[in-house]
Amino acid sequence: MTALDRLARTDLAFLNWRDPSHPDAGGAEAYCWEIARRFAAAGAHVTLVSSRYPGSRAREYRDGIRIVRGGGTFGVYAAAGAHLLRNRHAYDAVVDFQNGIPFFSPLFTPRWTTDICVIHHIHQQQFDTRFRWPLNSVGRLLEKQVSRRVYRGRPVVVVSPSTREGARRELGFGNPIHIVPNGRPGPAPTAAPAGHRSDSPALTVVSRLVPQKRVDLILRAVPALLRRRPELRVDLCGDGPEAERLRKLAAELGVGSAVVFHGHVTEGRKQELFHHAWLTVVPSVAEGWGLAVIEANTVGTPALAFDVPGLRDAIRPGVNGWLLDPGADLADGVAVALDALSTPQARRLAALRCQAWAAAFSWDASAERLAQVVLEDLQRIHRHRRSRRSASDLSVLTRFSSADPDATERAVRSSLRQTDAWKRDGDAFRLLLHGCDEVRALSALQRLDVAEADISLANGHDVLLGTAEPGDGAAAGRAPGRRP
Structure with missing residues (x-):
């Protein structure tokens, strides 16, 4: 039985700044919604509390989820707090999505409610790009000192090692x-979208048009790229407050004929444009992950980005794209990538590598991993114990074979933590043990009666993938129970 199955009939509140139908919805909303609807499909009672926007309804049911909207861009925080106070005894767990500023749900819920904070990326430096003093300082204070105090000791979920x-x-x-981590958007990697890969160099860029995404860097690189490859075309998808300024910049640079501004596009059209391109470029100053990278990889298109938080996790150089030094010239980097993709065979091989990498991620697996965190904390609270989990970020990857694999599987299921991961292939086992070093991993293996095993500290990509490996598309096994 999966962790999702075990959460059936529990009452959960998801608090997110926007719901997926909001005009400014982005990757954070996709993450929240894709996981919430899988919780609902498994039988959990899910309420999504988000901000209200012009034309939206205060109450709505969609995909088995009750959507409650209140407040606006900033008023949603007060509306969410009021909702939790009115429903203090209604929820077993609250999943609080921090988009710069969290909802501080522990202030409004009783002590027997599980409160989990989900963080996509850190906004400390980005508050200056949106707010002036003193609001930028207030934002930093709320995200850092106040959040640290309010959520002390509670589980935190992040989307990447960065x-x-x-x-x-x-x-x-x-x-x-x-x-x-984020799941894999769009169709399975084996399903090719309509259209075909361009015979001439083409870039597809998908981004919200806001300052921190730095889409202007792409436009400024286009003149130099056109001098090397006059046939280059750039498809720019997305909308936002920077849209008009970017259109004017394209006109000033004289690249209007090479750049197409598509605005907001449907998922199907986005996949077509990704599949048409040789390369996608993500010039953001930082990301929590790199959703556009995996979207492009899913249809076989590699990505290029700067070596910054989040994007360095989503891109493995030589596998699914290129990483540039933060101070590197973007035009030079794109030119090198286009040269490497200049032949049909090179593009086909790149597509196979990208799809193998993308296949290791899925929203089903992500929902299961978040469900494990929720379930583990619910069990802790119901036992009325302080958490015995280590706050260590070390994880151990171990592989071994068993003479009695069925007995070993039973032991694995009963003795590991809910959030540990395991996979069995015949008599071979692969375990990913979180919050421990090699010494504690050896103790765990002794309880499983494992005499010999390969043990190594897991790296960031190991933790992202769990027990899956690029190309196998396999879901990780999960063990109920816990490890002391």
Whole structure:
């Protein structure tokens, strides 16, 4: 039985700044919705609390989820707090999505409610790009000092190793931190979208048009790229407050004929444009993950980005794209990538590598991983114990074979933590043990009666993939229970 199955009939509140129908919805909303609807499909009673926008309804049911809207861009925080106070005894768990500023749900819920904070990326430096003093300072205070105090000791979920590092280093969080990556958007990697790969160089860029995404860097690189490859075309998808300024910049640079501004596009059209391109470019100053990277990889298109938080997790150089030094010239980097993709065979091989990488991620797996975090904390609260989990970010990857694999599987299911991962292939086992070093991993293996095993510290990509490996498309096994 999966963790999702075990959460059937529980009452859950998801708090997110926007719902997926909001005009400004982006990757954070996709993450929240894709996971919430899988919780609902498994039988959980899910309420999504988000902001209200012009033309929206205060109450709505969609995909088995009750949507409650209230407040606006900033008023949603008060509306969410009021909702939790009115329904103090209604929810078993609250999943609080921090988009710069969290909802501070522990202030409004009783002590027997599980409160989990989900962080996509750290906004400490980005508050200056949107707010002036004193609001930028207030934002930093709320995200850092106030959040650290309100969520002390509670589980925190992040989407990448970069965000975990930022939560430790920039925010000073000492909480147990779990990594639950984004899933794979769109169709399965084996399903090719309509259309075909362009015979001439083409870039597809999908982004919200806001300052921190730095889409202007792409436009500024186009003149130099056109001098090398006059046939280059750039498809730019997305909308936002920077749209008009970027259109004017394209006209000033004289690249209007090479750049097409598509605005908001449907999922199908986005996949067509990704499949048409040789390359996607993500010039953001930082990301929590790199949703556009995996979207492009799903249809076989590699990505290029700067070596910055989040994007360095989504891109593996030589596998699914290129990473540039933060101070590198973007035009030079794109030119090198286009040269590497200049033959049909090179593009076909790149597509196979990208699709193998994308296949290791799925929203089903992400929902299961978040469900494990929720279930583990619910079990802790119901036992009326303080958490015995280590806040260590070390994880151990171990492989071994068993003479009695059925007995070993039973032992694995009963003795590992809910959030540990395991996979069995015949008599071979692969375990990913979180929050421990090699010494504690050896103790866990002794309880499984495992005499010999390959043990190594897991790296960031190991933790992202769980027990799956690029190309196998396999879902990880999960063990109910816990490890002391």
